[in-house]
Ligand SMILES: Nc1nc2c(ncn2[C@@H]2O[C@H](COP(=O)(O)OP(=O)(O)O)[C@@H](O)[C@H]2O)c(=O)[nH]1
Ligand SMILES: [Mg+2]
C-alpha cells in the first residue's frame with residue numbers, strides 16, 4: 001500500500017483548520033493570517049493599519065522566541081498574545097485556538113495572526129483564517145512570486161512594502177506584478193510604505209470592505 005504522507009498531513013491540517021473556523025464563527029470574529037519573510041514589515045503594518053480600521057483589532061504573534069512584537073503592540077494599546085514556537089518555523093491551528101484563551105474578544109473583532117517569518121511551510125498550515133495576506137518588502141527582491149509560488153497561490157491579497165526604499169534597491173515592480181499575476185490573475189497588490197504611510201489607506205479600505213462582506217456572510 002502506498003502511503004501519501006503529504007496528502008494525509010494536508011487532510012489532517014485541513015480538519016484542524018475547519019475546527020478553528022467554526023470557533024471563530026461562534027465568536028463572531030474575522031481572522032487574517034499574515035504571511036511574510038522575517039523583517040518584511042508585518043508588525044509595522046499591523047501597527048499602522050489598526051488605527052485606520054473601524055473594527056477592533058487584536059493580534060496573535062508567532063515567533064520562535066521572544067515577546068518583542070507583543071510587548072510593542074500591547075504598549076500601543078493593541079491587545080496582543082505571544083506564541084513562541086521554540087524553533088518551530090510555522091504556526092499550527094491548535095496553537096491559535098489555545099492562544100485565544102488568553103483574550104476576551106468582542107464580536108466583529110479583526111484578529112490578525114502574525115505568522116512566523118517564513119515564505120515556505122506557513123502556506124501549508126491553514127489556521128482557519130478567512131483572509132490570507134502575503135507581504136514582501138522591496139529589499140527582499142522582485143523574484144519572490146517565482147521562487148515561492150505556493151504562498152502566493154493561496155493569498156487573498158499581496159502587500160508590497162517598503163516602497164520608499166525602491167530607489168535604493170534593484171526591485172522591478174513590473175517583474176514582481178507579472179509573477180503574481182501569472183499565478184493568480186486579479187489578485188490585489190497593495191504597494192505601501194509603513195514608514196511614510198503611502199498606500200495604507202487603499203489597503204485598509206480594501207481590508208475593511210472585506211471584513212464587512214465576511215461579517216455579512218456570517
Ligand atoms: N524603510 C522602511 N522600513 C520599514 C518599512 N516597514 C518596516 N520597516 C522596517 O523593517 C524592519 C522590520 O520591520 P518589522 O515590522 O519588525 O518586520 P516583521 O519582522 O515582518 O514583523 C524594522 O526596522 C522596520 O522599521 C517601510 O515601509 N519602509
Ligand atoms: Mg514582527
Ligand SMILES: [Zn+2]
Nearest residue numbers: 089090121122
Ligand atoms: Zn514550518
